[in-house]
Amino acid sequence: MAKPIQQRDIHAWQPLSVPEVVAVMRGATVPWWIAGGWAIDLYLGRQTRPHGDTDVLVLRRDQLAIQQHLCRWHLYKTGQPTPSRLAPWPEGEFLKRETGINDIWIKNEVGRPWRLQLMFMESEGERWVFRRDERIGGRIDELGWQTSEGVPVLRPEIQLLYKGRLADRRPKDDADFAAVLPHLATSQWTWLAKGLKQQFGDTHPWLERLSKQTSGPSEPD
Incomplete structure (x- = not known):
């Protein structure tokens, strides 16, 4: 007999596909x-590696609207990158930045695998703010782009900034950087290089690759 999945087993994932996520999020306000x-x-237009989970980014200020939208799912708040504080997220509880809780794990049934991860983005007015260095940010309406099917996607250079941690960067983060770098427009990789230098000086290993970029494809829409 198969071993039953524990309610808070952090390794039990059966992530939703991107089309399934779109269906789940349809109607969000x-x-x-x-x-x-x-x-x-999605930016590259092809799958380059397996994905152990599926992530959706929302603004922290909008969390209760998303909680209500997903009211039929089981929602758990957690600290990251190590999910050491996995606990049910009570209805109506607003998770302030000071709690250190930036992620919500979601399943559609107790005892079943995790299906989706929500990540909170900080913001001030109409500006998004990089949590690890508040000097870095930009306009919320420029956070993402849309696929030909209308799927909203976080811009790759912003995602790489989050993946570009020094202390706990993972092999898959380096793989994502290597895969997408040749496809970034000049404004994208120069923005990423500036953000990394602002945090780490000249010590980040990605900066050598970025410094060798002399051009890029046409600017993204």
């Missing part, structure tokens, strides 16, 4: 974007 590794692959 606040902005959202496909994020994580799928943000890179």
